[in-house]
Amino acid sequence: MDALSEDLELLPVTRRALSRRIALAQSEGRAPSVVAAVVRGGEVIWEGSRTCVEGHGPDGDVQYRIGSITKTFTAVLVMRLRDEGLLELSDPLGRHLPGTGADEVTIAQLLAHTGGLAAETPGAWWERSSAELRPGLAEVLGEEPFKQVPGRRHHYSNPGYTLLGSLVEALRGKPWEDALRAEVLEPLGLERTSGQPRAPHAGGWAVHPWADVMMPEPSEDLGIMAAAGQLWSTARDLARFAAFLTHGDERVLSVASVREMRTAEAPAETGSEDAGYGLGTQLSVRGGRRLAGHGGSLPGFVAGLWLSEADDVAAIVLANCTSGVPASTVAADLIGIVAEAEPRFPEPWRPFREADRVPLEVCGPWYWGTAAHVVRLKADGSLELGPVGVSGRAARFRAEPDGSWTGLTGYYAGETLQAVRRADGSVSHLDLGSFVFTREPYDPEAPVPGGVDPQGWRGIG
Template sequence: MDAHSEELELLPATRRALRHRIAVAQSEGRAPSVVAAVLRDGAVVWEGSRTSVEGHGPDGNVQYRIGSITKTFTAVLVMRLRDEGLLGLGDPLEKHLPGTGAGEVTVGQLLAHTGGLAAETPGEWWERTPGAQRTELGDVLGEEPFRFEPGQRHHYSNPGYTLLGSLVEAVRGKPWEEVLRTEVLEPLGLHRTTAQPQAPHAGGWAVHPWADLMMPEPAQDLGLMAAAGQLWSTTQDLARFARFLLRGDEQVLGAATVREMRTSAAPPEPGFADLGYGLGLQLAESRGRRLVGHSGSLPGFVAGLWMSEADDLAAVVLANCTSGLPAATVAMDLLNLVADAEPRIPEPWKPFPEEHPVELDLCGPWYWGTAPHLVRLTADGLLHLGPVGAPGRAARFRAELDGTWRGLAGYYAGETLRAVRRTDGSVSHLDLGSFVFTREPYDPEAPVPGGVDPQGWRGIGR
């Protein structure tokens, strides 16, 4: 076993802690079965299961229904259309899918659940009734599809993802399921992720809340609602999907686009303590870690898929019960168990490659007014700007061809940082969206907005 393989192997104590967590979850959650997996550094390092049936247990190849994790797959298809230039996130739905009655909502708002649409469909509970009852988008949206003005707030919407599925079909000219299979599932090797169950698969069960009795749940074909929750999958397939969501795959979406999906595009829904919602991905914080993923449920099944980019970890939990076992929470717990017990070993430090231009005159201390900031240039070619010894706006910048730097995230995302040079080539100051950073606090030699008092700094008696 090489050194990297040894690092991937979990310690016995960690493996026992993971096994104990899902055993408690299955017992206290009164689930007929639960199956789980943990991914570290792109490889599955642990799999486990518990079941109420003696003699065998599910493994990573057994299908469970994954409910709303399906939405993340649908979001991937939409982002592919965006990357191909076939649509924009700011496009109104009407531009590509006319006549829905909700055409003013944008593609990006639908992805982030900020379109103001209702959470559910009108009529009977769609998750437990045949999709044949909703053959038209009008059946899904109803006569009054909006609950809020588009863009006003985050409001989770299953019909919104039905619209996105229909959008994919309209642009591609093929059924959502076919597009998903050819453009995502096959390229990523997700051969056990399907719209209809394929053996071996678990049966969905309802467990009586006050008695240890069970009753089978119906497994409905959701029809038009498929893009919001139809899929069946396995822990092995979802672990591969998590690896893609963390790293990207040029056959499907590049690393920059999946990073965009993992970035908050909507504020938290009032009453919830999470970090909001990305583009087809939920955001959360657990034990101080920023996590990204999605939960899922349909009658008879619960699912959770969560990832930590900083720890390069992911965890998947699937169970076949309608309620009782919080799969998303258990998945977070598995991830945290590994991250706490076996912290990630950082990559070795490496110096700046010779082929990159080193602009040392940009590095070091700068002042925005009287607030000290530090600029560092790192080996990945990015410029880091952040306050010294105090909270504030920190940002990373990417070099542009014209000699400026473009903000990548946070307050300065998309903003331009420009080094303003004197006639002799030395740097006078940094200009960042009208903010002037100088080498000295309120440097009188720099064009500080509003000017600098000619008497300069003084004590209280002057």
């Protein structure tokens, strides 16, 4: 058995722990049903359910409404427009969708909920009232759409994602759902994800808070607000979507673009320092583990999709109750159970495979002043720079055609690293955004800013 197959098989004790966790969620949350799936290495490695109907349980092919997880799908469509060059995230909305009353808000601000727009629509609660009350964006935004100064703080906004859905329609020339189906659902094989429910699907229920009784919830079509929360999906479809959000898929978005979606754009609110928001993804820290994903709820349903890139594990939890089951918390727990009980196998070490000359002259120890650093060449051609023995500014760099490297992470993200050569072609020093790294501390032969004392190193006395 190779490492990959070992990584995709769970021990019986782990499977039991996962089953027990969703059993607790269904029992304590008093949900008619709960269905869940866990993904590792891009594959579903566990699926389970719990129900109040004896002898019957939903499987991973039963549709549930997923609420605001829909927003992540909408964000993928917007990122595709960006990657195709049809817009920039810094563009004001009015450049592409004028006349909404929110022209100055940027597309990035809408994606990250920092546009200052209201959390909800004016009038009746939109999740439980007819879409006919909101035939257009004017009814969605109202006369006073802003509650905050744009760009100042994170303020979750359902109308903001309605604007993004309308933006997609304007630039694609087709309904939001048609664009989603053609550009995301079909390429990823999400055949059981749709705007309207398709059998088999769960019914949505409200459970009385103080009595073990329940009643059905209405299921409203969201109309123009579909991009904020319309979708129905299954645990298996969302498992595929979670694998895409982890690894990317060149047919939809590259791994770099999905990683950008999972990068913090909005700071955490005071009192919620373990949470933040990216571009269409919620961010969280649970048990010291960094997670990305999204929660969702609509009357009768709660949902959670979360992933840990470091562990390459994702989990999906769906339940058909208005409240009671903390789907996102349960999903995070499922990730933790697998990641802690059965840590992933590391990727096999492989040597550098590039045909070009291996740049060994930049590898090894360097000094920024007296601070020791080391440069390592990775098999994918990138460089890693970091301090030796202490915490500090570490970063990864991408090789460029001109022989330089561009920072990808940390303090040096976007900065240029260059190997400065002497007349004979040998490397004198590294230049990183004006910082000079030398082969020995304050090398007198290198152009150290401020110069080097001509008497060199010495003791006292």
